[in-house]
Amino acid sequence: MSVTGRCLCGAVTVTAAQLPAEMSACHCEMCRKWSGSVGMGLPVPEEELSVTGEVQTYASSSFAERAWCPTCGSALWFRDTKGKNVGTVELCPGLFENAGGARLVREVYADQCPEGYAFAGDHDRWSRADYEAREQFVPEGGE
Ligand SMILES: [Zn+2]
Numbered sequence: 001m002s003v004t005g006r007c008l009c010g011a012v013t014v015t016a017a018q019l020p021a022e023m024s025a026c027h028c029e030m031c032r033k034w035s036g037s038v039g040m041g042l043p044v045p046e047e048e049l050s051v052t053g054e055v056q057t058y059a060s061s062s063f064a065e066r067a068w069c070p071t072c073g074s075a076l077w078f079r080d081t082k083g084k085n086v087g088t089v090e091l092c093p094g095l096f097e098n099a100g101g102a103r104l105v106r107e108v109y110a111d112q113c114p115e116g117y118a119f120a121g122d123h124d125r126w127s128r129a130d131y132e133a134r135e136q137f138v139p140e141g142g143e
């Protein structure tokens with residue numbers, strides 16, 4: 001059964017054929033600034049997603065973009081535009097009731113998390129070095 005989420009003002013809706021049971025969190029500097037704190041994502045195949053309403057995007061690097069609602073500013077998704085992860089959209093869990101019911105399974109750039117907060121629980125924690133050994137990344141100081 002499909003699941004629909006919406007931004008704060010309701011001008012944008014995103015409907016996924018289904019949502020994954022697992023989500024991840026990222027503490028990299030770009031995610032911290034874009035989200036206001038922690039970037040979190042529910043990975044969904046792009047072809048299973050439908051979106052209504054006006055959306056704006058920002059190319060945050062040469063291989064990825066971030067989308068938001070131009071009316072209320074709600075973060076909508078992050079997606080790669082180049083490389084092996086093209087075709088997957090990381091939807092912001094906050095668009096959905098109860099974060100879509102997903103469970104946090106991975107925290108990346110865990111060593112970049114600000115000192116004043118932390119996620120509790122038993123899940124994978126990848127340091128910046130762990131992440132950058134496996135995935136595309138923007139080098140320190142930009143591209
Ligand atoms: Zn909105």
Ligand SMILES: [Zn+2]
Nearest residue numbers: 026028031039
């Ligand atoms: Zn990040």
